[in-house]
Amino acid sequence: MNRKQPSLASEDNNGARVPLEEFKKLFFIGEARFLLACLSKEFDPSFIVVGKSNFEFVTAYKAIKRTKDYRGVAKSSAQAIDLLAEVKPGFVFIHERGEQLEFAELVQHIAQSCPNIRSYVIIDSLKVLEDYTKIDPDVIVADADIFLPNNPIVQGLMAMVARTTYRSPSVESYLNQIPPIAQSSSARIVLSLREQQLLEAYVLGLSNREVAEQLNLSVRSVQTYSGQLLARLGVNNRQKALIQIAKMGISVTTRFLKGDLR
Structure with a gap:
């Protein structure tokens, strides 16, 4: 599949547009928060990159602030597994470019x-998701979502830190x-952004009304979401x-309660 070059502005599902330069600013701010979170949670921010594109490898290396965290690259599962036997990164960044799992x-x-x-x-x-639900990676981000205002790239990083x-x-x-029968049977729970926000509200001791004000929801909606999470x-x-x-x-x-990592 040919990867389309991003336009100078990206449009989210609600029609909001995010200029490319603004996205870059959000990414760098988000990366800084990620590194700070790693310090507080003792999470290792080092990584290896797995994919098919040499250009992507170079871009990833140039994009990060701490190049010492970049531990290597691989173009196949076998190469990556061999590399993991030599280095022990905090995470593996993988890019699936086609409609078949590689x-x-x-x-x-x-x-x-x-x-x-x-x-x-x-x-x-x-299309690769029906197979990936059986394997259950820690983070999955669609390429089409990368430029959304809520910055899914960084939200994925923060989710890893939060385990x-x-x-x-x-x-x-x-x-x-997807019908439930096709969903992953993994015991791990996948928290949506809304569920992460509710859990933060529990930690902070916020009332349903206070949560509703924070998230611009009705109190009844907060009660409904909370009941579903408890269930x-x-x-x-x-x-x-x-x-x-x-x-x-x-x-x-x-970090998620306001739905914005800026």
Whole structure:
């Protein structure tokens, strides 16, 4: 699949446009917050890049502030697995460019044999998702979502630090259309942005009305979302929800509540 060059402005689902220069500014600010979060959570920000494009490798190297975090590149699952035997990065950045999975073996290897390494996957086609739900990477971001104002790239990074998973808006929407039988059987819980926001509200002790004001929702909507989250966790109150999340090894950040990482 040929990758389209981004235009000077990107349009989100609501018609809002984000100039390319503004996106670059948000990315650098987001990266700085990511590195600060790594310090506070003791998360290793080093990574390797896996893909097919030499240009992409060079671009990734030039884009980051701390080049020492860039541990290497690979063009196949086999090469990446061999590289992981030599270096131990905090995460592996993978780009699936086509409609067929090329790096499923690598993601599965990370999930089964590298418990301290996270997998971050960019996909060009949503068609690969039905197979990826069976493997369950830590982060999946659709290429079409990269320029959205809420900065899914950085949200994925922050989710790794919080030891949870993240799916960008297009990915989450597509997965919601897949019959439950085809969904992943993994025991890990995938938190949506709204669920992350609610958990932060629980930590901060905010009332439903205060959450509604923060998120520009009605109180009834907050109550509905909160009830659904408690049901997913199998608990009946906020305190038990936080205890359950802690048992799952998920850390709740305080960065998502306003839905904006700027």
